[in-house]
Amino acid sequence: MSGVSLERVTKSFGDVTVIPPLDLEIASREFVVLVGPSGCGKTTTLRMIAGLELPTTGTVRIGERDVTNLRPGLRNCSMVFQNYALYPHMTVAENIGYGMRVRGTPKSEIDAAVKDAARILNLDPYLDRRPKQLSGGQRQRVAIGRAIVRNPDVFLFDEPLSNLDAKLRIEMRTEIKSLHRRLQTTVVYVTHDQVEAMTMADRVVVMNGGRIEQAADPITLYERPRNLFVAAFIGAPSMNFIEGEIVRDGGLRFRAAGGVDILLPVNRSAAYEVALGEPVVAGIRPEHTVRGAGGTAEVTLQVRDIEPLGPHTLLIGALGEATFTAQVAASVRAAPDDRVTVPVDVEKMHIFRKATGDVIP
Numbered sequence: 424m425s426g427v428s429l430e431r432v433t434k435s436f437g438d439v440t441v442i443p444p445l446d447l448e449i450a451s452r453e454f455v456v457l458v459g460p461s462g463c464g465k466t467t468t469l470r471m472i473a474g475l476e477l478p479t480t481g482t483v484r485i486g487e488r489d490v491t492n493l494r495p496g497l498r499n500c501s502m503v504f505q506n507y508a509l510y511p512h513m514t515v516a517e518n519i520g521y522g523m524r525v526r527g528t529p530k531s532e533i534d535a536a537v538k539d540a541a542r543i544l545n546l547d548p549y550l551d552r553r554p555k556q557l558s559g560g561q562r563q564r565v566a567i568g569r570a571i572v573r574n575p576d577v578f579l580f581d582e583p584l585s586n587l588d589a590k591l592r593i594e595m596r597t598e599i600k601s602l603h604r605r606l607q608t609t610v611v612y613v614t615h616d617q618v619e620a621m622t623m624a625d626r627v628v629v630m631n632g633g634r635i636e637q638a639a640d641p642i643t644l645y646e647r648p649r650n651l652f653v654a655a656f657i658g659a660p661s662m663n664f665i666e667g668e669i670v671r672d673g674g675l676r677f678r679a680a681g682g683v684d685i686l687l688p689v690n691r692s693a694a695y696e697v698a699l700g701e702p703v704v705a706g707i708r709p710e711h712t713v714r715g716a717g718g719t720a721e722v723t724l725q726v727r728d729i730e731p732l733g734p735h736t737l738l739i740g741a742l743g744e745a746t747f748t749a750q751v752a753a754s755v756r757a758a759p760d761d762r763v764t765v766p767v768d769v770e771k772m773h774i775f776r777k778a779t780g781d782v783i784p
């Protein structure tokens with residue numbers, strides 16, 4: 424088993440630098456997901472690990488080996504692509520065993536490996552079919568099977584579930600996770616879907632403009648986002664942001680347009696004092712519009728839209744200049760233009776510096 428390490432890796436295409444110096448250590452057996460908006464450099468980073476793209480500068484290691492200039496076939500990585508990349512004229516068994524056949528592996532060994540992969544991936548009944556006779560999910564399993572038989576040090580996945588419908592995507596997430604538990608191989612997985620990232624990863628690396636905004640386990644990202652970018656990217660529906668300021672008035676308070684006046688928790692005073700009088704942004708997740716154990720504030724929205732989701736309802740409204748979404752009990756009845764007051768759990772609030780976007784820790 425091997426970890427992966429990127430040391431001061433950069434990538435430019437012509438004059439355009441898409442990855443400024445990037446450092447990332449991935450432990451052996453870790454399941455790391457690279458996530459971020461389109462064009463943030465996830466795929467480029469993955470392709471540099473695979474050897475499909477050479478870094479402009481910097482070093483890529485797999486285990487102890489410096490693989491920076493090694494061609495893909497010699498890195499012992501297996502990559503699974505979004506479009507499966509199966510050979511249409513070959514059967515499932517032939518597709519899975521193809522790489523081994525090319526390397527001249529004896530037939531009996533190929534057959535055993537293919538059978539093994541098919542068993543793990545529940546593909547036994549389909550071994551004689553061709554790709555076009557399979558569903559999208561089955562095709563993706565074949566692509567994964569082809570990666571498994573190579574017994575790689577590292578699995579690389581590039582948006583492998585994007586072509587599947589929502590239900591199948593959820594099933595395949597579970598399958599890939601349980602595959603990782605069984606094989607214990609290091610995984611680097613690229614997606615733009617934050618839910619996929621959060622549900623699958625040991626550690627999520629949030630990228631933006633070729634940089635790492637934050638790398639942490641899913642709960643830490645959710646509970647302690649380092650900056651506005653991560654706070655906005657992680658969580659659905661997204662965190663609400665309200666621009667305002669911190670004032671001292673019988674304790675420290677966050678004030679903003681729309682009558683927002685929130686007494687901040689006393690145990691955070693020392694931290695928030697540094698931002699007195701400075702423009703700040705308060706972040707409140709829709710699901711934190713509930714009474715808090717450590718203090719509750721209230722905000723009043725002018726309701727614009729009501730989304731009944733079954734287990735709960737989303738109220739989307741205006742709060743001064745800001746749009747604010749509150750998650751309320753399904754029993755709450757509201758109509759457009761109603762003014763509705765909701766509680767806010769102040770301990771779950773975040774305050775960011777407007778100038779830098781960094782959270783006040």
Ligand code: ATP
Nearest residue numbers: 436441459460461462463464465466467468614615
């Ligand atoms: P997506 O989710 O849309 O696939 P991504 O985060 O994977 O995006 P990359 O594919 O890594 O992003 O691309 C990062 C940036 O590098 C983009 O601005 C892209 O246009 C640029 N880029 C990628 N490959 C090339 C190339 N071969 N030549 C020029 N520019 C490229």
